[in-house]
Amino acid sequence: MLITAEDMSVTHGAAAVLRDVNFQIEKGEIVTVIGPNGSGKSTLIRALLGVLPPSSGRIRRAKGLRIGYVPQKLSIDASLPMTVRRFLSLPVRISDDVALQALTRTGVEGLADRQMVDLSGGQFQRVLLARALLSRPDILILDEPTQGLDHPGINAFYELIEQVRQEIGCAVLLVSHDLHVVMRASDRVICLNGHICCQGTPSVVRNAPEYQALFGVSDSSALAIYEHHHDHIHDENGCCHD
Numbered sequence: 309m310l311i312t313a314e315d316m317s318v319t320h321g322a323a324a325v326l327r328d329v330n331f332q333i334e335k336g337e338i339v340t341v342i343g344p345n346g347s348g349k350s351t352l353i354r355a356l357l358g359v360l361p362p363s364s365g366r367i368r369r370a371k372g373l374r375i376g377y378v379p380q381k382l383s384i385d386a387s388l389p390m391t392v393r394r395f396l397s398l399p400v401r402i403s404d405d406v407a408l409q410a411l412t413r414t415g416v417e418g419l420a421d422r423q424m425v426d427l428s429g430g431q432f433q434r435v436l437l438a439r440a441l442l443s444r445p446d447i448l449i450l451d452e453p454t455q456g457l458d459h460p461g462i463n464a465f466y467e468l469i470e471q472v473r474q475e476i477g478c479a480v481l482l483v484s485h486d487l488h489v490v491m492r493a494s495d496r497v498i499c500l501n502g503h504i505c506c507q508g509t510p511s512v513v514r515n516a517p518e519y520q521a522l523f524g525v526s527d528s529s530a531l532a533i534y535e536h537h538h539d540h541i542h543d544e545n546g547c548c549h550d
């Protein structure tokens with residue numbers, strides 16, 4: 309077990325944003341959080357990172373857990389010259405070799421001398437990912453990493469995540485709106501709407517009434533990827549588990 313949320317609730321001021329969230333992330337798995345706008349996805353990530361304390365319940369992290377974080381947005385002042393190479397050395401200085409290795413791993417090895425503000429959306433995400441990998445994380449946490457990318461870009465990014473997972477064996481927790489790709493690329497999906505509506509393998513979540521109520525019954529051919537069936541049960545709240 310890498311991270312566990314136990315009966316975790318989070319409030320912003322008087323508003324309860326997350327309530328009674330329970331889940332755990334195991335070594336090496338890819339878990340995706342999906343949910344409508346304002347459902348608490350970023351709040352969940354911030355709580356897991358430890359920057360937002362739960363109002364009740366708790367988060368447990370494995371001892372010495374290393375987290376690599378790719379934020380949803382990072383604005384870089386356009387008037388501030390900053391090469392990719394220099395960006396990778398903030399805040400911890402790294403050698404040219406290590407920088408090149410990180411950029412090569414994420415497929416942007418030719419960009420070291422480019423200005424950060426001149427990168428395309430896809431290149432920027434890959435540089436952020438390269439930076440997150442520098443700490444050799446046990447878990448990578450990415451908040452909507454494919455926002456603004458086109459379809460080939462989204463697919464390529466997910467392939468890269470899978471490749472990185474295989475190479476370094478890290479777990480991956482990501483927030484995403486790309487439902488079809490998510491369903492294909494995740495080991496497990498958590499469907500969030502202020503609380504966990506349902507969670508499980510993609511096929512379990514796809515068939516859950518809570519998921520279908522939030523996202524509609526999607527084109528089954530696009531989602532018919534995992535056809536091995538899992539047994540699951542519905543608890544007294546109508547939530548499903550495998």
Ligand SMILES: Nc1ncnc2c1ncn2[C@@H]1O[C@H](COP(=O)(O)OP(=O)(O)OP(=O)(O)O)[C@@H](O)[C@H]1O
Nearest residue numbers: 320321323325343344345346347348349350351352
């Ligand atoms: N710092 C804050 N202070 C007060 N309310 C906040 C704060 N941050 C988020 N909220 C509120 O908490 C709720 C959940 O926000 P959050 O950003 O976690 O949702 P989200 O699922 O990530 O949304 P999106 O998909 O639009 O990024 C929203 O109603 C939001 O307005």
